Amino acid sequence: MTDVPNRPVTIVTWHYVRDGAPGELHARTVAEFDSQLDHIAGNFTPVTLDQIRDHLRHGKTSLPENACLLTFDDGYRDHHDTVFPRLAARGWQGVFFAPTRSAGDRQVLDVNRIQFAIAAVGIDQVVRETRAEIDNARDEFDLPDSGTLYDTLAVAGLHNPPEAMFVKRALQTALPEALRTRICQALFERHVSADEADFAAMLYAGSDELREMHDGGMAIGGHGWRHQRMSELAPGDRRTELERSRAFLESLGIDTTDGWSFCYPYGAHDTDTVRAARDAGCDLAFTLEPRIADLAVDDPCALPRLDTNDLPR
Numbered sequence: 001m002t003d004v005p006n007r008p009v010t011i012v013t014w015h016y017v018r019d020g021a022p023g024e025l026h027a028r029t030v031a032e033f034d035s036q037l038d039h040i041a042g043n044f045t046p047v048t049l050d051q052i053r054d055h056l057r058h059g060k061t062s063l064p065e066n067a068c069l070l071t072f073d074d075g076y077r078d079h080h081d082t083v084f085p086r087l088a089a090r091g092w093q094g095v096f097f098a099p100t101r102s103a104g105d106r107q108v109l110d111v112n113r114i115q116f117a118i119a120a121v122g123i124d125q126v127v128r129e130t131r132a133e134i135d136n137a138r139d140e141f142d143l144p145d146s147g148t149l150y151d152t153l154a155v156a157g158l159h160n161p162p163e164a165m166f167v168k169r170a171l172q173t174a175l176p177e178a179l180r181t182r183i184c185q186a187l188f189e190r191h192v193s194a195d196e197a198d199f200a201a202m203l204y205a206g207s208d209e210l211r212e213m214h215d216g217g218m219a220i221g222g223h224g225w226r227h228q229r230m231s232e233l234a235p236g237d238r239r240t241e242l243e244r245s246r247a248f249l250e251s252l253g254i255d256t257t258d259g260w261s262f263c264y265p266y267g268a269h270d271t272d273t274v275r276a277a278r279d280a281g282c283d284l285a286f287t288l289e290p291r292i293a294d295l296a297v298d299d300p301c302a303l304p305r306l307d308t309n310d311l312p313r
Protein backbone atom coordinates (compact mmCIF):
# COMPACT_ATOMS: atom_id res chain seq x y z
CA MET A 1 0.00 0.00 0.00
CA THR A 2 1.26 3.45 -0.84
CA ASP A 3 1.83 5.56 2.20
CA VAL A 4 1.10 9.24 1.65
CA PRO A 5 1.37 10.79 5.09
CA ASN A 6 2.08 14.43 4.24
CA ARG A 7 -0.32 15.62 1.62
CA PRO A 8 -1.19 19.19 2.60
CA VAL A 9 0.73 21.94 0.83
CA THR A 10 0.36 25.58 1.73
CA ILE A 11 0.68 27.41 -1.58
CA VAL A 12 1.16 31.16 -1.22
CA THR A 13 0.88 33.81 -3.91
CA TRP A 14 2.47 37.26 -4.15
CA HIS A 15 2.17 40.04 -6.70
CA TYR A 16 4.25 43.20 -6.14
CA VAL A 17 7.19 43.19 -3.72
CA ARG A 18 8.56 46.75 -3.65
CA ASP A 19 8.96 49.81 -1.46
CA GLY A 20 7.08 53.06 -1.99
CA ALA A 21 4.30 51.58 -4.12
CA PRO A 22 0.91 53.35 -4.26
CA GLY A 23 -1.87 51.59 -2.31
CA GLU A 24 -3.61 50.42 -5.50
CA LEU A 25 -0.76 47.98 -6.11
CA HIS A 26 -1.34 46.11 -2.81
CA ALA A 27 2.43 45.59 -2.66
CA ARG A 28 4.41 43.93 0.08
CA THR A 29 7.34 46.09 1.12
CA VAL A 30 10.75 44.43 0.97
CA ALA A 31 10.90 44.37 4.80
CA GLU A 32 7.45 42.75 4.98
CA PHE A 33 8.52 40.18 2.42
CA ASP A 34 11.72 39.41 4.34
CA SER A 35 9.74 38.90 7.51
CA GLN A 36 7.30 36.62 5.67
CA LEU A 37 10.26 34.56 4.46
CA ASP A 38 11.49 34.32 8.06
CA HIS A 39 8.01 33.21 9.11
CA ILE A 40 8.02 30.55 6.37
CA ALA A 41 11.51 29.39 7.40
CA GLY A 42 10.30 28.95 10.97
CA ASN A 43 7.01 27.23 10.22
CA PHE A 44 7.18 25.55 6.81
CA THR A 45 9.46 23.61 4.48
CA PRO A 46 9.43 25.11 0.97
CA VAL A 47 9.16 22.52 -1.81
CA THR A 48 9.74 22.66 -5.58
CA LEU A 49 7.28 22.04 -8.40
CA ASP A 50 9.16 18.84 -9.23
CA GLN A 51 8.74 17.56 -5.67
CA ILE A 52 4.99 18.03 -6.07
CA ARG A 53 5.12 16.30 -9.49
CA ASP A 54 7.08 13.36 -8.05
CA HIS A 55 4.62 13.04 -5.23
CA LEU A 56 1.60 13.09 -7.56
CA ARG A 57 3.13 10.73 -10.12
CA HIS A 58 4.82 8.23 -7.86
CA GLY A 59 2.95 8.64 -4.59
CA LYS A 60 5.77 7.10 -2.60
CA THR A 61 7.90 10.24 -2.54
CA SER A 62 6.45 11.88 0.50
CA LEU A 63 6.52 15.62 0.92
CA PRO A 64 7.99 17.19 4.04
CA GLU A 65 5.74 18.09 6.94
CA ASN A 66 4.23 21.59 6.51
CA ALA A 67 5.19 21.74 2.86
CA CYS A 68 4.91 25.18 1.30
CA LEU A 69 5.12 26.37 -2.32
CA LEU A 70 5.91 30.01 -3.08
CA THR A 71 4.29 31.47 -6.20
CA PHE A 72 4.46 34.92 -7.82
CA ASP A 73 2.00 36.24 -10.40
CA ASP A 74 2.26 38.60 -13.38
CA GLY A 75 6.01 38.56 -14.02
CA TYR A 76 6.90 41.87 -12.36
CA ARG A 77 10.48 43.12 -12.42
CA ASP A 78 10.31 42.96 -8.58
CA HIS A 79 10.39 39.18 -8.91
CA HIS A 80 13.72 39.25 -10.73
CA ASP A 81 15.35 42.09 -8.78
CA THR A 82 14.08 41.45 -5.23
CA VAL A 83 12.47 38.02 -4.89
CA PHE A 84 14.84 35.83 -6.96
CA PRO A 85 18.08 36.69 -5.07
CA ARG A 86 16.36 36.24 -1.71
CA LEU A 87 14.93 32.81 -2.56
CA ALA A 88 18.19 31.71 -4.18
CA ALA A 89 20.12 32.71 -1.04
CA ARG A 90 17.86 30.47 1.05
CA GLY A 91 18.07 27.63 -1.47
CA TRP A 92 14.32 27.83 -2.14
CA GLN A 93 12.45 27.72 -5.42
CA GLY A 94 9.80 30.23 -6.39
CA VAL A 95 7.28 29.63 -9.17
CA PHE A 96 6.83 32.69 -11.39
CA PHE A 97 3.80 33.05 -13.67
CA ALA A 98 4.44 35.50 -16.50
CA PRO A 99 1.84 36.44 -19.15
CA THR A 100 3.13 36.22 -22.72
CA ARG A 101 1.93 39.69 -23.73
CA SER A 102 3.76 41.56 -20.99
CA ALA A 103 6.93 39.47 -20.66
CA GLY A 104 7.37 38.58 -24.34
CA ASP A 105 5.59 41.30 -26.33
CA ARG A 106 6.35 44.16 -23.91
CA GLN A 107 2.77 45.41 -23.72
CA VAL A 108 1.15 46.58 -20.49
CA LEU A 109 -1.67 44.35 -19.19
CA ASP A 110 -5.10 45.98 -18.81
CA VAL A 111 -5.13 45.13 -15.09
CA ASN A 112 -1.93 47.17 -14.68
CA ARG A 113 -3.12 50.02 -16.92
CA ILE A 114 -6.07 50.47 -14.57
CA GLN A 115 -3.97 50.19 -11.39
CA PHE A 116 -1.49 52.83 -12.48
CA ALA A 117 -4.19 55.19 -13.83
CA ILE A 118 -5.97 55.03 -10.44
CA ALA A 119 -2.65 55.55 -8.67
CA ALA A 120 -2.01 58.66 -10.83
CA VAL A 121 -5.35 60.50 -10.69
CA GLY A 122 -7.51 58.72 -8.10
CA ILE A 123 -10.50 56.45 -8.38
CA ASP A 124 -13.12 59.22 -8.75
CA GLN A 125 -11.55 60.64 -11.90
CA VAL A 126 -11.11 57.15 -13.37
CA VAL A 127 -14.82 56.47 -12.72
CA ARG A 128 -15.79 59.80 -14.39
CA GLU A 129 -13.65 59.16 -17.45
CA THR A 130 -14.76 55.53 -17.76
CA ARG A 131 -18.40 56.65 -17.69
CA ALA A 132 -17.73 59.32 -20.30
CA GLU A 133 -16.03 56.77 -22.57
CA ILE A 134 -19.01 54.41 -22.16
CA ASP A 135 -21.47 57.16 -23.06
CA ASN A 136 -19.38 58.10 -26.12
CA ALA A 137 -19.38 54.50 -27.31
CA ARG A 138 -23.05 53.70 -26.61
CA ASP A 139 -24.21 53.79 -30.21
CA GLU A 140 -21.27 51.80 -31.45
CA PHE A 141 -21.69 48.99 -28.89
CA ASP A 142 -25.40 49.10 -28.01
CA LEU A 143 -24.89 49.74 -24.29
CA PRO A 144 -27.12 51.05 -21.49
CA ASP A 145 -26.27 54.57 -20.32
CA SER A 146 -23.33 54.81 -17.92
CA GLY A 147 -25.60 55.72 -14.96
CA THR A 148 -27.59 52.50 -15.29
CA LEU A 149 -24.40 50.52 -15.75
CA TYR A 150 -22.87 52.21 -12.71
CA ASP A 151 -25.83 51.29 -10.50
CA THR A 152 -25.59 47.65 -11.64
CA LEU A 153 -21.85 47.25 -11.22
CA ALA A 154 -20.97 49.55 -8.29
CA VAL A 155 -21.69 47.06 -5.51
CA ALA A 156 -19.07 46.92 -2.76
CA GLY A 157 -16.88 43.79 -2.85
CA LEU A 158 -15.04 42.03 -0.04
CA HIS A 159 -11.93 44.25 -0.24
CA ASN A 160 -13.13 47.08 -2.50
CA PRO A 161 -15.52 50.03 -2.23
CA PRO A 162 -18.32 50.40 -4.84
CA GLU A 163 -16.40 52.83 -7.11
CA ALA A 164 -13.46 50.45 -7.36
CA MET A 165 -15.79 47.52 -8.05
CA PHE A 166 -17.46 49.47 -10.86
CA VAL A 167 -14.10 50.09 -12.58
CA LYS A 168 -12.97 46.52 -11.99
CA ARG A 169 -16.18 44.92 -13.25
CA ALA A 170 -16.68 47.28 -16.20
CA LEU A 171 -13.09 47.04 -17.42
CA GLN A 172 -12.47 43.36 -16.70
CA THR A 173 -15.70 41.68 -17.81
CA ALA A 174 -18.90 43.70 -18.23
CA LEU A 175 -18.07 45.80 -21.31
CA PRO A 176 -17.33 44.34 -24.76
CA GLU A 177 -13.63 43.44 -25.01
CA ALA A 178 -12.82 45.98 -27.73
CA LEU A 179 -14.25 48.79 -25.62
CA ARG A 180 -12.54 47.59 -22.44
CA THR A 181 -9.17 47.66 -24.14
CA ARG A 182 -9.88 51.07 -25.70
CA ILE A 183 -10.75 52.60 -22.31
CA CYS A 184 -7.79 50.99 -20.49
CA GLN A 185 -5.45 52.26 -23.22
CA ALA A 186 -6.90 55.78 -23.11
CA LEU A 187 -6.63 56.02 -19.31
CA PHE A 188 -3.08 54.70 -19.42
CA GLU A 189 -1.88 57.02 -22.19
CA ARG A 190 -3.56 60.05 -20.65
CA HIS A 191 -2.38 59.60 -17.07
CA VAL A 192 0.52 57.16 -16.91
CA SER A 193 2.76 56.96 -19.96
CA ALA A 194 2.71 57.59 -23.69
CA ASP A 195 5.52 55.08 -24.20
CA GLU A 196 4.01 51.69 -23.45
CA ALA A 197 7.05 49.58 -24.38
CA ASP A 198 9.27 51.68 -22.15
CA PHE A 199 6.81 51.38 -19.23
CA ALA A 200 6.49 47.62 -19.80
CA ALA A 201 10.28 47.25 -19.71
CA MET A 202 10.29 49.00 -16.32
CA LEU A 203 7.35 47.08 -14.92
CA TYR A 204 7.95 43.49 -16.04
CA ALA A 205 10.85 41.07 -16.18
CA GLY A 206 11.59 40.21 -19.82
CA SER A 207 12.60 36.96 -21.47
CA ASP A 208 16.29 37.39 -20.56
CA GLU A 209 15.50 37.91 -16.87
CA LEU A 210 13.09 34.96 -16.82
CA ARG A 211 15.72 32.74 -18.46
CA GLU A 212 18.25 33.86 -15.86
CA MET A 213 15.80 32.99 -13.07
CA HIS A 214 15.08 29.59 -14.63
CA ASP A 215 18.82 28.89 -14.94
CA GLY A 216 19.12 29.92 -11.28
CA GLY A 217 16.72 27.18 -10.13
CA MET A 218 13.42 29.07 -10.25
CA ALA A 219 10.36 27.62 -12.00
CA ILE A 220 8.57 29.63 -14.69
CA GLY A 221 4.93 28.96 -15.60
CA GLY A 222 2.35 30.31 -18.04
CA HIS A 223 -0.19 32.98 -17.11
CA GLY A 224 -2.08 33.37 -20.40
CA TRP A 225 -1.26 35.38 -23.49
CA ARG A 226 -3.45 38.43 -22.85
CA HIS A 227 -4.14 37.77 -19.13
CA GLN A 228 -7.87 37.21 -19.64
CA ARG A 229 -10.48 35.49 -17.50
CA MET A 230 -10.25 32.05 -19.14
CA SER A 231 -13.65 30.85 -17.98
CA GLU A 232 -15.34 33.65 -19.95
CA LEU A 233 -13.60 32.96 -23.26
CA ALA A 234 -14.87 30.95 -26.23
CA PRO A 235 -13.20 27.50 -26.46
CA GLY A 236 -10.97 28.55 -29.39
CA ASP A 237 -9.75 31.69 -27.61
CA ARG A 238 -9.09 29.66 -24.48
CA ARG A 239 -6.93 27.25 -26.48
CA THR A 240 -5.03 30.16 -28.02
CA GLU A 241 -4.29 31.56 -24.54
CA LEU A 242 -2.91 28.17 -23.47
CA GLU A 243 -0.97 27.50 -26.68
CA ARG A 244 0.69 30.92 -26.59
CA SER A 245 1.54 30.44 -22.91
CA ARG A 246 3.19 27.13 -23.68
CA ALA A 247 5.02 28.47 -26.74
CA PHE A 248 6.38 31.32 -24.62
CA LEU A 249 7.78 28.87 -22.05
CA GLU A 250 9.38 26.88 -24.89
CA SER A 251 10.93 30.11 -26.21
CA LEU A 252 12.62 30.51 -22.81
CA GLY A 253 14.19 27.07 -23.21
CA ILE A 254 11.75 25.30 -20.88
CA ASP A 255 10.89 21.75 -21.95
CA THR A 256 7.11 21.33 -21.71
CA THR A 257 6.80 17.84 -23.21
CA ASP A 258 6.47 16.23 -19.76
CA GLY A 259 4.05 18.82 -18.40
CA TRP A 260 4.13 22.54 -17.61
CA SER A 261 2.55 24.79 -15.03
CA PHE A 262 -0.09 27.44 -15.48
CA CYS A 263 -1.87 30.00 -13.34
CA TYR A 264 -5.42 31.10 -14.26
CA PRO A 265 -5.53 34.91 -14.57
CA TYR A 266 -7.68 36.36 -11.74
CA GLY A 267 -8.01 32.73 -10.59
CA ALA A 268 -11.01 32.46 -12.98
CA HIS A 269 -11.58 28.81 -13.89
CA ASP A 270 -14.37 26.31 -14.39
CA THR A 271 -14.62 22.67 -15.49
CA ASP A 272 -14.12 23.52 -19.18
CA THR A 273 -11.10 25.72 -18.44
CA VAL A 274 -9.44 23.06 -16.31
CA ARG A 275 -10.06 20.46 -19.03
CA ALA A 276 -8.62 22.82 -21.68
CA ALA A 277 -5.49 23.32 -19.57
CA ARG A 278 -5.03 19.57 -19.22
CA ASP A 279 -5.66 19.04 -22.96
CA ALA A 280 -2.92 21.60 -23.66
CA GLY A 281 -0.42 19.43 -21.79
CA CYS A 282 -0.47 21.39 -18.55
CA ASP A 283 0.00 19.14 -15.48
CA LEU A 284 -0.13 21.64 -12.61
CA ALA A 285 -2.42 24.67 -12.59
CA PHE A 286 -3.21 27.17 -9.88
CA THR A 287 -6.30 29.13 -8.80
CA LEU A 288 -6.89 31.81 -6.15
CA GLU A 289 -9.26 29.72 -4.06
CA PRO A 290 -7.96 30.63 -0.58
CA ARG A 291 -7.28 27.38 1.25
CA ILE A 292 -4.50 24.86 1.86
CA ALA A 293 -4.09 22.34 -0.95
CA ASP A 294 -4.56 18.63 -0.32
CA LEU A 295 -2.73 16.68 -3.01
CA ALA A 296 -4.69 13.51 -2.24
CA VAL A 297 -7.98 15.22 -3.09
CA ASP A 298 -7.43 18.38 -5.15
CA ASP A 299 -7.32 18.34 -8.95
CA PRO A 300 -3.65 19.00 -9.86
CA CYS A 301 -4.97 21.43 -12.51
CA ALA A 302 -7.01 23.44 -9.98
CA LEU A 303 -4.80 23.86 -6.92
CA PRO A 304 -5.87 26.45 -4.32
CA ARG A 305 -3.52 29.16 -3.04
CA LEU A 306 -3.44 31.53 -0.09
CA ASP A 307 -2.83 35.20 -0.72
CA THR A 308 0.21 36.84 0.88
CA ASN A 309 -2.31 38.77 3.01
CA ASP A 310 -3.20 35.48 4.71
CA LEU A 311 0.36 35.15 6.05
CA PRO A 312 1.73 37.19 8.96
CA ARG A 313 3.90 40.10 7.75
Ligand SMILES: [Zn+2]
Pocket residue numbers: 073074223227265266
Ligand atom coordinates in the same frame (compact mmCIF):
# COMPACT_ATOMS: atom_id res chain seq x y z
ZN1 LIG B 1 -2.40 37.74 -12.95
